[in-house]
Amino acid sequence: MALPKLKADATEARLAALTLPEGAAWATELRQDALNRLTAMGLPIKRDEYWRYTNPASLVAPEAPVAAVFDNGDEAPLFAGADALKIVFVDGVFDAAQSSDLSQEGLEIARLSDAMSADIHWVKDLYGKLESAGQTPVERPFAVLNTAFATDGIVIRATGNVSRPVHIQYLHENETSDAILHHVVKVEEGASVTLLENGPAAARFNKVTEVDVADTGAFHHIRAQGRDHERRAVTGLFARLGTESAFKSFTMTVNGVLTRNETVIELTGDDAIAHVAGACLGDGRDFHHDDTVFITHDAERCESRQVFKKVLRNGATGVFQGKILVKQGAQKTDGYQISQGLLLDDDSNFLAKPELEIYADDVACSHGSTVGAIDETALYYLRSRGVSKTEATDLLTLSFLAEAVAEIENDDLAAELTERLAAWLERRRA
Amino acid sequence: MLEIKNLHVKLEEEDKQILKGVDLKIGAGEVHAIMGPNGSGKSTMSYVLSGRDGYEVTEGEATLDGVDLLEMEPEERAAAGLFLAFQYPVEIPGVGNMTFLRTAVNAQRKARGEEEYSAGEFLKIVREKAKTLKIDADMLKRPVNVGFSGGEKKRNEILQMAMLEPKMCILDETDSGLDVDAMKLVSDGVNALRDEGRSFLVITHYQRLLDHIKPDVVHIMANGRIIKSGGPELALEVENNGYADLLAEVQ
Numbered sequence: 001m002a003l004p005k006l007k008a009d010a011t012e013a014r015l016a017a018l019t020l021p022e023g024a025a026w027a028t029e030l031r032q033d034a035l036n037r038l039t040a041m042g043l044p045i046k047r048d049e050y051w052r053y054t055n056p057a058s059l060v061a062p063e064a065p066v067a068a069v070f071d072n073g074d075e076a077p078l079f080a081g082a083d084a085l086k087i088v089f090v091d092g093v094f095d096a097a098q099s100s101d102l103s104q105e106g107l108e109i110a111r112l113s114d115a116m117s118a119d120i121h122w123v124k125d126l127y128g129k130l131e132s133a134g135q136t137p138v139e140r141p142f143a144v145l146n147t148a149f150a151t152d153g154i155v156i157r158a159t160g161n162v163s164r165p166v167h168i169q170y171l172h173e174n175e176t177s178d179a180i181l182h183h184v185v186k187v188e189e190g191a192s193v194t195l196l197e198n199g200p201a202a203a204r205f206n207k208v209t210e211v212d213v214a215d216t217g218a219f220h221h222i223r224a225q226g227r228d229h230e231r232r233a234v235t236g237l238f239a240r241l242g243t244e245s246a247f248k249s250f251t252m253t254v255n256g257v258l259t260r261n262e263t264v265i266e267l268t269g270d271d272a273i274a275h276v277a278g279a280c281l282g283d284g285r286d287f288h289h290d291d292t293v294f295i296t297h298d299a300e301r302c303e304s305r306q307v308f309k310k311v312l313r314n315g316a317t318g319v320f321q322g323k324i325l326v327k328q329g330a331q332k333t334d335g336y337q338i339s340q341g342l343l344l345d346d347d348s349n350f351l352a353k354p355e356l357e358i359y360a361d362d363v364a365c366s367h368g369s370t371v372g373a374i375d376e377t378a379l380y381y382l383r384s385r386g387v388s389k390t391e392a393t394d395l396l397t398l399s400f401l402a403e404a405v406a407e408i409e410n411d412d413l414a415a416e417l418t419e420r421l422a423a424w425l426e427r428r429r430a
Numbered sequence: 431m432l433e434i435k436n437l438h439v440k441l442e443e444e445d446k447q448i449l450k451g452v453d454l455k456i457g458a459g460e461v462h463a464i465m466g467p468n469g470s471g472k473s474t475m476s477y478v479l480s481g482r483d484g485y486e487v488t489e490g491e492a493t494l495d496g497v498d499l500l501e502m503e504p505e506e507r508a509a510a511g512l513f514l515a516f517q518y519p520v521e522i523p524g525v526g527n528m529t530f531l532r533t534a535v536n537a538q539r540k541a542r543g544e545e546e547y548s549a550g551e552f553l554k555i556v557r558e559k560a561k562t563l564k565i566d567a568d569m570l571k572r573p574v575n576v577g578f579s580g581g582e583k584k585r586n587e588i589l590q591m592a593m594l595e596p597k598m599c600i601l602d603e604t605d606s607g608l609d610v611d612a613m614k615l616v617s618d619g620v621n622a623l624r625d626e627g628r629s630f631l632v633i634t635h636y637q638r639l640l641d642h643i644k645p646d647v648v649h650i651m652a653n654g655r656i657i658k659s660g661g662p663e664l665a666l667e668v669e670n671n672g673y674a675d676l677l678a679e680v681q
Contacts, residue, residue, distance in 0.1 A: 375520075377520050383481070383503065384480045384481065384482075384504045384507075384514055385537075385594065386505050386594065387505060387533055387537045388537060389505065391537065392505075395525055395530075398524065399522055399525045400524065401524075402523070402524030403523070403524065
């Protein structure tokens with residue numbers, strides 16, 4: 001079926017600006033396959049239902065819109081204190097000098113570009129697999145584009161319980177950088193690993209992370225996207241979960257003009273757990289943040305949990321599209337979804353589209369979505385105790401976000417993020 | 431200490447007059463009680479004094495040690511030494527009770543130009559005061575008032591009062607929802623704070639609380655005015671006969 005002209009033209013213009021990276025024959029084949037899929041589906045346009053609340057134009061444009069590098073003064077980067085295997089990308093380019101040696105007990109870890117150039121590599125069986133499985137029932141063209149054109153990334157295979165996290169830091173130094181990175185994580189049976197990510201990455205950043213968690217494996221993920229006011233990002237997090245495995249992902253987003261985070265999880269083994277949470281602080285008319293989540297239950301007694309909180313002010317927009325699909329036979333599913341917007345003024349918007357689609361008859365699924373202002377009674381209560389209006393508002397704002405932050409299991413990291421959120425509130429007010 | 435003159439208050443949103451000329455003077459170290467039928471304006475008066483939104487003062491004044499209260503923001507009134515123990519303490523999920531207490535105490539100290547407490551110093555003081563109110567470590571850790579029983583919430587109010595050391599304390603139906611033991615505990619907490627420099631205004635429906643917290647003066651409020659003032663015997667009279675006689679007297 002031919003694509004609508006608008007879509008075909010936009011796709012063609014974008015593709016003209018890209019070339020397939022070189023690699024081993026199998027890698028080129030995988031990339032070519034993705035390119036074929038992309039040409040068939042086309043990149044999104046504003047009229048597409050899945051992009052109804054978020055205009056994809058600046059993500060599709062052949063060139064990345066200019067994004068100034070923000071000077072954050074003497075503020076220390078997040079997770080700087082964590083003992084971690086550190087990997088640094090500057091505008092999407094691996095920086096060996098700033099990175100740790102790519103070796104750690106219980107891990108096989110390499111750059112994607114190296115893995116894709118090797119004649120034989122385990123990543124061959126995974127690269128693009130979860131991404132392409134995640135294209136039905138809804139197409140995710142930016143992820144397909146990523147599989148075709150990703151220049152680099154990190155591939156991680158966890159074979160044991162790795163207590164020291166892998167920390168990827170994305171620095172942004174070039175005002176027009178357009179980065180495409182693709183990570184692949186394979187957690188073997190009974191193994192566990194934690195991935196930390198932070199930084200603005202590039203003027204425009206397209207990132208895909210594929211996570212395959214085998215039976216009884218565990219993957220923890222904490223990510224902070226932020227800082228630079230003008231940056232853009234579209235990310236895809238694709239996960240497949242085996243029996244009794246666990247997947248927990250938390251994202252904090254502050255600043256950036258456009259962020260679209262898609263999370264696609266398939267629970268394929270019985271008794272698996274998937275928790276996805278996000279806390280977002282948006283300020284200003286040009287702030288647009290979109291969480292799009294799709295969780296499929298395809299096994300028995302699995303638990304999924306989505307907790308998304310957005311604080312918006314001065315005309316900022318927050319979007320949540322979250323779906324739980326319970327397939328026939330996925331009995332005893334326990335699904336929970338909450339999305340909430342806190343609007344600090346009359347100009348901001350929170351757009352929510354919660355969905356449940358259930359084909360099994362013995363499941364518990366609940367969802368809620370609310371939008372509101374600061375609770376006046378609570379504000380008065382705090383002020384009557386001597387707390388100033390601004391401090392009380394900050395306290396209640398953090399209290400609103402706390403349910404999402406509480407999803408982080410590591411208390412130190414949760415405290416570090418809370419502190420950063422508090423500092424952000426204070427700085428943005430100044 | 432607290433002086434209210436001819437205070438008239440209406441609701442901001444509707445044309446409804448709640449207070450219709452309240453006069454009240456409480457001297458330093460005195461304990462006054464206000465009783466009165468439902469809807470007479472007792473709680474409204476406590477809200478207006480502490481600065482809650484939604485009320486409009488149409489006439490009259492209220493001063494604390496000569497300073498105009500009504501022009502101040504709620505937090506300024508608190509820093510000036512006014513405290514209201516809420517009838518319905520507010521639940522604040524996600525804010526730890528201890529964080530809340532420290533933020534409040536330090537905000538007031540800062541506003542008064544005093545040095546803020548360090549975390550260590552503060553912890554020591556809180557623990558001591560919490561102990562006498564039988565507030566355990568768990569209650570201090572939990573989010574403010576979330577999952578607290580009625581009695582725990584009221585004890586938590588008194589703990590805040592003890593920590594903030596205000597000079598003018600208003601207790602809005604602090605006895606409502608309390609069992610006999612909890613009432614004793616709360617009253618002991620209040621009595622421990624009685625001091626020649628500190629005054630109390632106790633709003634209540636029941637004489638029983640006044641057995642524990644002995645007032646110097648009892649006022650009867652009805653229809654937005656104080657219709658009668660007297661000694662503690664006035665509370666007994668209400669307990670025995672209700673308000674009908676008193677209301678009839680003034681009409």
